Amino acid sequence: MGIVRKQSAYSLIYTYIGFAIGAINILWLFPHFFSKEEFGLTRLMVDFAIFFSALSTLGSLNGLYKFNPFYRSYLGVDKNDLPFLSLMASLLGSVLFIAGSLIFEGFLARKFGHNSPLFILHYKLVIPFTVSYTCIMMLEGFCWIIKKTIISNLVKELFFRVTTSVLISLYIFKVISIDTFFNLYSLSYIPAVIVLAYVVFTNGGIGICSRISYATKKLYKKILTFVSFHFSGMLIGILPKTIDGILIAGLSSNGLANLAIYIIPNYLVTVMEVPQRSMLGITTTLIAEAWKNNDRKKIEELYHKTSLNLLIIGLGLFGIIYPNMDNVVRFLGPGYALAKEIFLIAGIAKLVDLGMGMNAQILSLSRYWRFDFYTSAVFIVVNIILDFFLIKRYGLMGAAYGSAIALIFYNLMRCFYLWRLLKMQPFTSKTLLTILFAAIAIVAAFSLPSIKNLLVDGGLRGLIFILLFAPAIIYFDISEDITAYYRTLLSRLQRK
Structure with a gap:
């Protein structure tokens, strides 16, 4: 219980620090130095990334959390193929997302082009944003199963917000243009990905075994059933957090400008x-x-x-x-x-x-x-x-x-x-x-x-x-x- 209390306390501290930095970005820097459309675009990119990264994992994280204790107990680290299978599922999901985003580009242009034209102009930036966030989700899952929750919460809560603050400062002081800002913003999860990957794969608690184990051969039907059901539940949990922003941008006149206004009270409610x-x-x-x-x-x-x-x-x-x-x-x-x-x-x-x-x-x-x-x-x-x-x-x-x-x-x-x-x-x-x-x-x-x-x-x-x-x-x-x-x-x- 001492470990639980300690890790929970540190996680809460990092969460509040992250929210404080986020408050500076959302309540001061973005509204005062960016147009409403530009501010709204940053939120829409995040909403798309959160939702489609959840899709891209194909539910593999739920299976990882549920079955990894069994795999580790019976197979050890070196012969545990569950992390590899989870990575492959997320890789497949990311490939499907990239293909789908290119195939449906014209459809999204028709739905968002009139009310949020700035989004269509920068639409392809959603791809690196989403893929990198999928990596964050996957690596965070690995951190959880090796009990490195403090570092995962630190990186997740702080790195993105600090990186955003740095990019905003570079734009304010005219070091970069607005187009360069959005290009770099789409890559703002990369530093967190690098740090988490280093933590996970130098720790020794995760092995990438590509050989299908007897545990997988025995349990794959049960795993697929479990993953399918809980994958739906995960999407249900994520969709309400993202659907408002996506629909505001697509359906309301001056969609991104309206979304910028909506970000403020939504952030304050999140603090509650x-x-x-x-x-x-x-x-x-x-x-x-x-x-x-x-x-x-x-x-x-x-x-x-x-x-x-x-x-x-x-x-x-x-x-x-x-x-x-x-x-x-x-x-x-x-x-x-x-x-x-x-x-x-x-x-x-x-x-x-x-x-x-x-x-x-x-x-x-x-x-x-x-x-x-x-x-x-x-x-x-x-x-x-x-x-x-x-x-x-x-x-x-x-x-x-x-x-x-x-x-x-x-x-x-x-x-x-x-x-x-x-x-x-x-x-x-x-x-x-x-x-x-x-x-x-x-x-x-x-x-x-x-x-x-x-x-x-x-x-x-x-x-x-x-x-x-x-x-x-x-x-x-x-x-x-x-x-x-x-x-x-x-x-x-x-x-x-």
């Missing part, structure tokens, strides 16, 4: 879910163990605690960010005015998601795991349909409403199934108190008269919210975990 991502690993393990022991009481306890803790943290971040959205617009300029309304809609949907706790993990690890897949599939269909029609009718706001409605509906479905099948629900009386305290603190933060200095205004609004919300949570002992952490921290400070 960082604690959820850091909590995911340990809670998933605990839930799996509880199901193994048929400990329903433990599962319900985890359900309530994760729901409440994530809601408190989410409301805390929302309460700091939303009263300052006018300051964000003042900083970025009136062209980004819609960011405030989009953040409100997306932020509320994310709070619903956080407040539902670890419903996905509880459902997917139970004997009713198929319902997790079915609800995810319905979520994707609803999300795409709503986005398609609402973006065509309402433009940028349509994307915000479509994604929010789909996310809330998705969580309500899971909550319904957990109650119907397992008689579990995530809420307690303290849930309502938490929402009440946050609402009072947010209203108080909004009531502060506008101050000309952005930093002073933003700092005071955030301080007002924290001074009202945090003491209320601790005084009324809303969360046992947060109160215990506060008392431990206070005790350490007093000893010093």
Whole structure:
């Protein structure tokens, strides 16, 4: 457990450092030194790369995680052919992606050419971007199975953002042109690929054995079945993170410019879910163990605690960010005015998601795991349909409403199934108190008269919210975990 806590702590630190660098890029450098179309293009390239790199792995990573312990146990490192087979699958997927991207270039030109012509001009740059990100996914998978998660998180969270900052600086100081910037931006994952490849293949924990083993001959049908099913699940997890940007660029007028506006609130909402991502690993393990022991009481306890803790943290971040959205617009300029309304809609949907706790993990690890897949599939269909029609009718706001409605509906479905099948629900009386305290603190933060200095205004609004919300949570002992952490921290400070 000491190793788990240590690696989780370091990973969280690197994630927050990465987000801080990303905030400088997204909230300052891109909006002030690039046109909206150029800014939007950087996001669209990332969305395409994330989605198509997931396709390019052909689900091989799921098989690697699931079956590698068996292969290593029975074959050792030198005769383990699973890493080689995973590499070959990703290579085949990358070749198919390159071929498909060239074959369908004309189709994409018709779909994006009118609303996002800059994307078509730089379309082929998506190819190196996607292939290099596929390499990142593959090498990160290798790092995980040899327990080098700290270095993989460090490289993944920091290298791309730092490389982006360097390229932006070179463009700002006129060392490179805008075309050179995009050419180099499409290669910005290469430094991370080189470092991860060095870590993986000089460690000795991964061997590239091309000879098909008896384990593969015996298990290949089971592996293919497992990979096929979980490949679909992986795509379901990735598509919602990328579909908004792709549809905004393709369907809305001034697609890339609209996407640039959408990036801002979307990034801020992503900040709200960082604690959820850091909590995911340990809670998933605990839930799996509880199901193994048929400990329903433990599962319900985890359900309530994760729901409440994530809601408190989410409301805390929302309460700091939303009263300052006018300051964000003042900083970025009136062209980004819609960011405030989009953040409100997306932020509320994310709070619903956080407040539902670890419903996905509880459902997917139970004997009713198929319902997790079915609800995810319905979520994707609803999300795409709503986005398609609402973006065509309402433009940028349509994307915000479509994604929010789909996310809330998705969580309500899971909550319904957990109650119907397992008689579990995530809420307690303290849930309502938490929402009440946050609402009072947010209203108080909004009531502060506008101050000309952005930093002073933003700092005071955030301080007002924290001074009202945090003491209320601790005084009324809303969360046992947060109160215990506060008392431990206070005790350490007093000893010093």
